[in-house]
Amino acid sequence: MSTIGSYLKKHTEALVKDVGIEPACQLTGKSKATLGRYYSDHDEHADRFMPVDAVAALEEAASYPHVTGALAELRGVGLEFNGSRRNTDRSGGVNSDVIALSQRFAMLMAEYQQSIEDGVITVNEAKRLLRETTQLQQVLINMKLHLEEETS
Incomplete structure (x- = not known):
């Protein structure tokens, strides 16, 4: 798996754990197994990433936009997170x-x-x-x- 893929999967896992696995399932309409595949580092799941709409739904409920922040960092962009929404x-x-x-x-x-x-x-x-x-x-x-x- 590429370094970028691994980096995104780690942040996807942080996002799911921030929200909680059960609430994440409800918000995304995905099963625990499917969510697990999105952040699994096993070779058979290397090409699976969470869809953008699921990321958006989870980041709305999370304490921090983990995946968006990771994408910005990969691009060399800084984000300023303001929790006031x-x-x-x-x-x-x-x-x-x-x-x-x-x-x-x-x-x-x-x-x-x-x-x-x-x-x-x-x-x-x-x-x-x-x-x-x-x-x-x-x-x-x-x-x-x-x-x-x-x-x-």
Whole structure:
């Protein structure tokens, strides 16, 4: 089995164990044996991987998106996990999003102004800017979801 396959299977197992085997069976509609095959490292199961819809269902119930995180790591992408799941509550609509967007942008600019005062952006200042940028991105995602709801 490839290193990537083995890596994904380990994270699939962590996902199933995070949710629990019985709840995982209910959420995915798969048997214990089938779920076990998805993370088995035996040669006869080397080409079996959990379907994306099953991963999504389990990650919704899990404490952490194990498989999504593993895929991101394999691609060299970093994820910032925010347990609040803010995207699930999108009340307020586009008008609220525009207000939140302007507030977040103002916070980002204030952080930038403070960081650049001495002409050098330190590592800690860069981390704070990154955090603000991520928060701004989250507002844009919520706005996009609202706009998609309004157009469908």
